[in-house]
Amino acid sequence: MTVKIGQSEPVPVIEVVNASKRYGDVVAVDGVSLQVQAGQIYALLGLNGAGKTTLIRMLLGMITPTEGSVSVLGARVSRGERAAWGRTGYLVEAPAAYPELTVRENLEVVRRLRRLPTRPAPGPVDAIIERLSLTSYADRRAQALSMGNLQRLALAKALVHAPELLILDEPVNGLDPAGVVEIRALLADLAREHGTTVLLSSHLLTEVARLATRIGILHHGRLLQELAASGLDQQLRRRLRVATRDDTKAHHVLSTRGYHPASDLVLTDDHAIEHPEQVATVLVKCGVPPVQLLVEEEDLETYFLRVVGADNA
Numbered sequence: 001m002t003v004k005i006g007q008s009e010p011v012p013v014i015e016v017v018n019a020s021k022r023y024g025d026v027v028a029v030d031g032v033s034l035q036v037q038a039g040q041i042y043a044l045l046g047l048n049g050a051g052k053t054t055l056i057r058m059l060l061g062m063i064t065p066t067e068g069s070v071s072v073l074g075a076r077v078s079r080g081e082r083a084a085w086g087r088t089g090y091l092v093e094a095p096a097a098y099p100e101l102t103v104r105e106n107l108e109v110v111r112r113l114r115r116l117p118t119r120p121a122p123g124p125v126d127a128i129i130e131r132l133s134l135t136s137y138a139d140r141r142a143q144a145l146s147m148g149n150l151q152r153l154a155l156a157k158a159l160v161h162a163p164e165l166l167i168l169d170e171p172v173n174g175l176d177p178a179g180v181v182e183i184r185a186l187l188a189d190l191a192r193e194h195g196t197t198v199l200l201s202s203h204l205l206t207e208v209a210r211l212a213t214r215i216g217i218l219h220h221g222r223l224l225q226e227l228a229a230s231g232l233d234q235q236l237r238r239r240l241r242v243a244t245r246d247d248t249k250a251h252h253v254l255s256t257r258g259y260h261p262a263s264d265l266v267l268t269d270d271h272a273i274e275h276p277e278q279v280a281t282v283l284v285k286c287g288v289p290p291v292q293l294l295v296e297e298e299d300l301e302t303y304f305l306r307v308v309g310a311d312n313a
Contacts, residue, residue: 011074013038013165013197014059019068020221021054028054030221031068036199037213041191043212044201045304051094051221052201056169060090071163086114091171095154099143101199102205103134103153106142107160114161124160133182147174159190166190168200172207179205184211186286187192205300219308236298237306240267240276243292244283253286254279308312 014036022028029051036042046052055260057063058070061077070077073084097106107125116124129138132152137145142153151174158166166187172180188211190196202208208215209232217225227235242265244250254261259279261267272279283290298306 006281010038012036012071013073014041014042014199015057017057017069017071019055019058019065019070021051021058021063022066024034025187029058029065032218032221032223033068034223034226035218036197038197039191039195040214041187041198041200041212042214042216043144043208044199044204044216044218045205045208046093046201046218047203047308050218052218053169054221056090056092056199056201056220058253059167060085060088060092062092080268080278084165086161087164088167089158089161089165090167091154091158092167092169095150095174097142097145097150097153097157100141102139102141103145103149103156104129104138106153107156110157110160116161124162128156128160131159131186148179149174151175152179162194164196165198166195166198166200168198170202171200172204180207187211209300216308217304225307232300236303237268238273238295238297240269240272241265241281241292241294241296242267242283242290244288244290246288249286250283250288250290253283253288257282 007228012035014034016032016034019029019032029226032055044052046251051098054063058065059072059077067212075084077084101109104125107128111123111125122130127193129135132155134149134152134156137149140226142150145153151172155171158168172183174184184207187198187200191198209229212229215227215229215232216223242250242261244265247265249267251261251263254267259267259269259272267273267279273295276295
């Protein structure tokens with residue numbers, strides 16, 4: 001859903017401007033600026049301690065920035081300010097539930113707090129129980145749930161009021177692979193069919209790449225990089241791995257023909273990667289035919305570690 005101020009251009013659903021959070025000498029978030037537009041799925045990636053949860057807690061008004069500002073749904077966030085929270089669903093850190101209450105009773109508490117109707121049938125509680133595959137556990141006490149189903153319950157609580165904005169801290173923690181796929185499909189459907197805006201934090205790069213429309217990499221509290229998920233493939237490095245029966249001679253041949261092979265006959269030259277058949281032709285003509293020519297692409301984990309590693313250097 002688009003957020004507007006008067007007749008002006010739509011403004012971001014989330015806007016963070018030079019936000020920092022310090023605890024004494026520890027800088028948890030360091031000058032972060034970002035925007036999340038309506039309908040986007042924005043993924044914050046980072047190692048443990050990168051500042052993801054601190055930033056999310058600032059977005060939810062649980063803590064205040066030491067410097068800078070945070071706005072959600074067109075309103076500046078301040079501690080204790082609740083104006084936007086009727087339109088927001090969230091999950092922060094470990095899933096919380098009343099252990100003695102059943103799944104249904106936990107969701108009924110949320111329904112009443114948010115003053116949601118029970119009609120027309122199915123009511124919001126029954127609808128979200130079915131959507132999160134909790135029907136078989138609806139009358140089971142929360143204390144008897146597995147970690148994965150506790151996570152489903154927490155997501156159900158965040159979704160029961162059909163929010164415009166979802167802010168989720170590690171939403172697939174504790175889920176098995178089938179559950180991860182299910183939640184990924186659910187979030188994609190909410191964004192695509194209902195225009196729900198999603199900001200999530202995760203360390204699961206492969207899942208994020210399949211889901212997010214935009215990615216931000218957070219490290220040591222700083223936003224190192226932002227990019228559209230559709231452009232991620234262009235950031236992944238490629239290389240041509242060559243193997244012959246005489247790698248020393250092959251290295252010499254390639255070096256004297258304008259290539260720049262590493263000691264293990266790995267080529268990162270764009271021309272070599274795009275035209276491995278020309279590399280093969282050179283080697284064959286010089287009497288060292290290749291027994292392997294393999295174009296390798298950097299995986300997401302390696303790319304992520306390269307980005308944060310450059311920051312450590």
